[in-house]
Amino acid sequence: MAPLNEKSRARWALGITSAAAFMVTLDSLVVSTALPVIRRDLHASLQSLEWTVNAYTLTFAVLLLTGAALGDRFGRRRLLAAGLSLFTVASAAAALAPDTPALVVARALQGVGGAVVLPLTLTILSAAMPKEKRTAAIGIWGAVSGLAVALGPVVGGAIVDGISWHWIFWLNVPIGVALVPLSLRRLDESYGRDAALDLRGLVLASVGLFGLVWGVVRSQSIGWSSGEVVLALAAGAVVFVAFVLWERVAAEPMLPLRLFRNRTFAAASASTFLMYVGFFGIVFLITQYWQFAHGYSPLGAGLRILPWTVMPIVVSPIAAAVAQRTGERPLLIAGLGMTAVSIAWLGHVATPAAAYSTILPALVVGGIGMSLFWAPAAGVFLSAVKPEEEGVASGANNAIRELGGVFGVAILATIFSSRGSFVSPESFVHGMRPAFEVGAVLIAAACAAAVALPRRGRQKLEAAYAA
Secondary structure: OOOOOHHHHHHHHHHHHHHHHHHHHHOOOOOHHHHHHHHHHHOOOHHHHHHHHHHHHHHHHHOHHHHHHHHHHHOHHHHHHHHHHHHHHHHHHHHOOOOHHHHHHHHHHHHHHHHHHHHHHHHHHHHHOOHHHHHHHHHHHHHHHHHHHHHHHHHHHHHHHHOOOOHHHHOHHHHHHHHHHHHHHHOOOOOOOOOOOOHHHHHHHHHHHHHHHHHHHHHHHHOOOOHHHHHHHHHHHHHHHHHHHHHHHOOOOOOOHHHHHOHHHHHHHHHHHHHHHHHHHHHHHHHHHHHHOOOOOHHHHHHHOHHHHOOHHHHHHHHHHHHHHHOHHHHHHHHHHHHHHHHHHHHHHOOOOOOHHHHHHHHHHHHHHHHHHHHHHHHHHHHOOOHHHHHHHHHHHHHHHHHHHHHHHHHHHHHHHHHOOOOOHHHHHHHHHHHHHHHHHHHHHHHHHHHOOOOOOHHHHHHHOOO
């Protein structure tokens, strides 16, 4: 096979990493619409059914930092292929699962594979792109990931209605089978810092995050004040503090804490976490709103939020190009501000009797706002670190996003449950409204964190995007 020139390598890197990110991100939401059918077919209890979602979320969120660190140490291309292989095999196992325990195990293995794949897609893409095209490429990558979030409920609903729930998982198999050899043949190998693997840091981070995520996930079914949840959160916090203390003295830390002394990295981390806490909680509730308050099918519910969630595929590449001239800060502030306004707007107009035409403008505003955030957000993380630390930054970025999503669904669902229920459309909306108000406040706080990002003058921008 003839060697690829720089332009071809960049194009292959963009295509392969975007497809891999799309597949992994899609699975974080696609199962939710199939749960009632899976429960009937496998005769599952409500608690075991809940774990078909939580098993993926738990392993995925906990191991993101680990996946990035392993890729830096042993080779990003090699680990990407390994993660894709595991994800593909686990998807086939989920499709063939005869009962819920087997399905839960397969979903957990999917999460492990996804935790390896997702952070490496961003670092491989960043390393393959010329500087002057990097922000635009990351904008496309972000738009494709955002599209996966948008299409999760739609794809899940369409597959369940048209074929069967098994095909939610079979869909990944041909994609994975194609991506593994392509990644080995068409991507260049790259490494992070030439350092020993921080095994103690890996263990402490994984155990600490596991405790925190377990506590948050279980709170949805047994309550925040239960002994199990309190113990899990407390133990997770203690172990995570131990991880932070170890990273301060480790010779080769997996997450150098000095990164958080960088104003850009710290502000971007706070902004991203708060945004995803609000966003994922709102997506969870607005999808349920169409089903329980208006009686639409899962597919119908997914289609009705598309004006909001599909917008990034159109706007994000444009926003990425604008970021090269203005810097990321103005776009992040504008995008988060628009998103906060749209969520407050939705909480006001989304009633049981609301016509879709009265809700559509708020969805469009929110979609544009999300697009302005998604395009430059990943680039901000990478701009704050050295090239050899991009794997660490990517892992931290994705871990913050996923943890924010886990906390967001748990927190806003708890607020909803304290005020509303699924008894009637009116009761559902009564609980949804305060949850939306809190979501809007959280994203407004993310906007305030983005204001703390340092401005970059024209000379710095030109230097950052120079060839």
